[in-house]
Amino acid sequence: METVATPCPRFSGLRRSSPSFHNAPFHINSHLRLSSSRKPSRAVVAMAGSGKFFVGGNWKCNGTKDSITKLVSDLNSAKLESDVDVVVSPPFVYLDMVSSSLTDRIEVSAQNSWIGKGGAFTGEISVEQLKDISCKWVILGHSERRHVIGEDDQFIGKKAAYALNEGLGVIACIGELLEEREAGKTFDVCFQQLKAFADVVPSWDNIVIAYEPVWAIGTGKVATPQQAQEVHLAVRDWLKKNVSEEVASKTRIIYGGSVNGSNCGELAKQEDIDGFLVGGASLKGPEFATIVNSVTSKKVAA
Numbered sequence: 001m002e003t004v005a006t007p008c009p010r011f012s013g014l015r016r017s018s019p020s021f022h023n024a025p026f027h028i029n030s031h032l033r034l035s036s037s038r039k040p041s042r043a044v045v046a047m048a049g050s051g052k053f054f055v056g057g058n059w060k061c062n063g064t065k066d067s068i069t070k071l072v073s074d075l076n077s078a079k080l081e082s083d084v085d086v087v088v089s090p091p092f093v094y095l096d097m098v099s100s101s102l103t104d105r106i107e108v109s110a111q112n113s114w115i116g117k118g119g120a121f122t123g124e125i126s127v128e129q130l131k132d133i134s135c136k137w138v139i140l141g142h143s144e145r146r147h148v149i150g151e152d153d154q155f156i157g158k159k160a161a162y163a164l165n166e167g168l169g170v171i172a173c174i175g176e177l178l179e180e181r182e183a184g185k186t187f188d189v190c191f192q193q194l195k196a197f198a199d200v201v202p203s204w205d206n207i208v209i210a211y212e213p214v215w216a217i218g219t220g221k222v223a224t225p226q227q228a229q230e231v232h233l234a235v236r237d238w239l240k241k242n243v244s245e246e247v248a249s250k251t252r253i254i255y256g257g258s259v260n261g262s263n264c265g266e267l268a269k270q271e272d273i274d275g276f277l278v279g280g281a282s283l284k285g286p287e288f289a290t291i292v293n294s295v296t297s298k299k300v301a302a
């Protein structure tokens with residue numbers, strides 16, 4: 001397969017490989033690795049995306065007033081590298097408490113939002129309410145919302161469009177199930193989920209894409225750096241072909257799935273991994289700080 005060296009617009013003078021993923025002969029081997037006749041590019045630049053490293057902590061449905069007070073205190077006293085955007089996403093009931101007790105250094109995100117203006121929608125939380133408590137982000141399309149709650153691409157797309165139009169940043173999650181990976185459908189699934197966002201979002205300025213292979217979430221089975229890089233590069237290539245070169249270059253593509261203080265450094269070195277969305281390990285302040293500070297591995301790799 002032909003591999004073309006193309007300039008990465010925001011890193012003038014630096015070049016990276018950009019193959020055509022749509023025609024790539026990918027297949028799955030027994031280690032869940034996607035293979036192609038083209039090897040993933042080695043890190044030529046520190047970060048293919050031109051944005052800041054981004055680390056989100058998704059606390060999911062965990063915590064009590066006591067444990068969250070302790071976590072916030074640990075985060076407030078943690079030494080965090082300055083060139084990282086850090087966001088934490090507490091359960092709704094603690095969002096306001098966290099937002100008002102957390103240092104300004106860290107922003108807060110909701111774990112979901114309603115598709116439109118609030119009203120008679122029992123159990124839902126509106127974007128307007130999130131903005132009212134200074135929440136800046138929302139996680140949408142998380143696999144637990146897709147596969148446990150049953151949200152589909154169109155519903156998620158509507159939520160993303162509404163949230164972005166109202167000024168929230170969106171952490172847009174995509175990722176394949178184990179059986180989809182084993183069936184060789186990883187790229188098809190990720191691209192379809194991406195397209196559902198791309199079809200409706202007003203702009204990509206406030207979107208961070210989180211690639212989270214479902215088989216790696218909460219399982220302790222992290223994707224290898226090469227597995228993650230392969231999909232991140234494919235996602236960037238899809239953006240380049242289907243949205244624009246500029247969006248492909250500047251959109252942060254972060255990885256989620258059993259990231260912890262031990263594996264974050266190697267993952268962070270990958271060219272197209274621009275940060276992390278962390279579940280379990282984000283519930284421990286010092287470990288989350290280690291993950292945030294893995295940006296230093298990326299700098300060393302450069």
Ligand SMILES: O=C[C@H](O)COP(=O)(O)O
Pocket residue numbers: 058142212216217218219220256257258259277278279280281
């Ligand atoms: O949103 C975070 C992801 O679902 C990853 O969760 P995890 O780090 O517990 O595997």
